[in-house]
Amino acid sequence: MDEKHKAQLKYYRESIDNIDASLVFMLAERFKITKAVGFYKREHDLPPADPSREQEQVARLRDLAKSAKLDPEFSEKFLNFIIREVIQHHERIREQGDLK
């Protein structure tokens, strides 16, 4: 690969790397909050799942995805991927009383 192409790919990749770092830190913050929700619900004996909240989130993300010109199907897959992880955290909170 010639130097010009290498430099151009490097330019793109530095932006991708910056965005990935932002995504990781935003996700870490998101899980901090959902874990706090898990602990709060357990402490106050509240139901772990809330289907109406989840429906609202999906609808809201679809709208956001549209305005960001992101594939709405992808954004739904993405939310489901995150929610599966949150549910695992909440199950661990309930079963083990704490998170590793």
Added chain:
Amino acid sequence: MDEKHKAQLKYYRESIDNIDASLVFMLAERFKITKAVGFYKREHDLPPADPSREQEQVARLRDLAKSAKLDPEFSEKFLNFIIREVIQHHERIREQGDLK
């Protein structure tokens, strides 16, 4: 559910919603760049995949996840999830010559 609990959950959920909006817009920006990479590679007849780059990304994200106190396994699953989507975009770029 009593009003105090409702208010507390609302407080948490507003933060989750803010973060989700950020994630959607960061992902949209990330896909803009990876699509540009796809077009650039096609235009200059460069190889579509780069295993050494992917290995570097996984290693880098593992380190970032550690410093963000995010589960490194989750961050790897997350990167793979994103990369699968990027590969689909790139395949569409190669096959259809454009993206819908």
